[in-house]
Amino acid sequence: MPAAIGQELVALLPRLRRFALVLCRSQPLADDLVQGACERALANAGSWTPGTKFDAWMFRILRNHWIDHLRRMKAEGMTEDVSLQTQLIGDPGEGPVLNRLVLSQVQRAIDSLPQEQREVLVLVCADDLSYREAAEVLGVPIGTVMSRLARARRRLMEMTDAA
Amino acid sequence: MSQLHLSDEILMAFADGELEEPTAAAIAKAMAEDPVVARRIMEFQQSRRLTRSALSDALSPDVPAHLRSAVSAQIRAYEAAAGSTSGPRVKASWSERLRSNQALGQWALAASVAAIALALGYFAGWWNRPEAHGLLAQLDSPILHRELDRTGSGQDVDLPFGRLRVISTYRVADGSLCREFRLHAPAEAAEAVACRDGEWKATFALATPVGQDAYVPSGGGDPTAAYLQTIGAGEPLAEEAEAKALAETSP
Numbered sequence: 001m002p003a004a005i006g007q008e009l010v011a012l013l014p015r016l017r018r019f020a021l022v023l024c025r026s027q028p029l030a031d032d033l034v035q036g037a038c039e040r041a042l043a044n045a046g047s048w049t050p051g052t053k054f055d056a057w058m059f060r061i062l063r064n065h066w067i068d069h070l071r072r073m074k075a076e077g078m079t080e081d082v083s084l085q086t087q088l089i090g091d092p093g094e095g096p097v098l099n100r101l102v103l104s105q106v107q108r109a110i111d112s113l114p115q116e117q118r119e120v121l122v123l124v125c126a127d128d129l130s131y132r133e134a135a136e137v138l139g140v141p142i143g144t145v146m147s148r149l150a151r152a153r154r155r156l157m158e159m160t161d162a163a
Numbered sequence: 164m165s166q167l168h169l170s171d172e173i174l175m176a177f178a179d180g181e182l183e184e185p186t187a188a189a190i191a192k193a194m195a196e197d198p199v200v201a202r203r204i205m206e207f208q209q210s211r212r213l214t215r216s217a218l219s220d221a222l223s224p225d226v227p228a229h230l231r232s233a234v235s236a237q238i239r240a241y242e243a244a245a246g247s248t249s250g251p252r253v254k255a256s257w258s259e260r261l262r263s264n265q266a267l268g269q270w271a272l273a274a275s276v277a278a279i280a281l282a283l284g285y286f287a288g289w290w291n292r293p294e295a296h297g298l299l300a301q302l303d304s305p306i307l308h309r310e311l312d313r314t315g316s317g318q319d320v321d322l323p324f325g326r327l328r329v330i331s332t333y334r335v336a337d338g339s340l341c342r343e344f345r346l347h348a349p350a351e352a353a354e355a356v357a358c359r360d361g362e363w364k365a366t367f368a369l370a371t372p373v374g375q376d377a378y379v380p381s382g383g384g385d386p387t388a389a390y391l392q393t394i395g396a397g398e399p400l401a402e403e404a405e406a407k408a409l410a411e412t413s414p
Binding site: 154 | 171172175176179181206207209210211213214215216217218225226227229230231233234235237238239240241
């Protein structure tokens, strides 16, 4: 019998939205992606092994869903509207309270990173995935994860006054 | 020792607790010997913390109702069968403080990095504050050590440089006796762990300016708890056991 993943899924929604936003940079589209990914996950709940990391499994489904979506759009000859610049919102209520200036600097710095660096940064540093898990989500070798991640973090430190 | 190239990737992997032995040990050695290496490692930890704060995932209230209900409807449709949720496991007190979804290895390492950084006097320079030497400098104070010998856990004692509160006492993996305590001064607070080996030695400490969170390692939660895990602290000693252990004359 497939594991009941409903509760975990609901608990993961905020982080799924965050990752979806990193992928597509449009909030309405991100929410559609999350919904579609949840549908896919529920249909394939049997392929998740309880005891393994549910979030990593779910991030991979979400990302594959996004890639499929891009392929479909290409096939249909549609172009993506990515003019919607999204703001990453930090919540001073959790974790260390950085001064607002530093926090907005960091947010801008993250926003300015190339897509491939942003997604690995979010998976490892915000979602606590291991390098191997991130590599599996992104479908790249571990060495690639490490070099992108190191570059992203160096740039972050260079671009903020908190260093 | 063969020369190890201290690339960003390797130092980052160390900071993230991703290195295998013996490489990790080699990096730890390099870090202890070279403040520049230590600083680079600390910066990787700092970048993780900054990212975490900037992307803080306390976004639950922001999940739009339509998405939440759509997903809930999907779940109901798919899960006719009752879900099985495992009950909470009994944990040691410090492990309760670690969030359950942490990569514990990374945590533990972050804590040991902090401990080594302490040994290097790293934190004193980290915030560039002249008074950062304050409480950390007091960890070697004989007055403090005397209180660690006799003050029961849960008690407060006023010392010349601030208020001491002893949190708990542990018998750690290597058999030594360690105590977790906090110091509060007007300008800063510190949490620390000291172990008795003939005399008390602080093995871990974090000082924080009052009114702000200064340093949180990867994971962002409770570095002291992570450190206690690293050194194999079991359950805190109960009152009687604690008094007995404290009374033991050190070899």
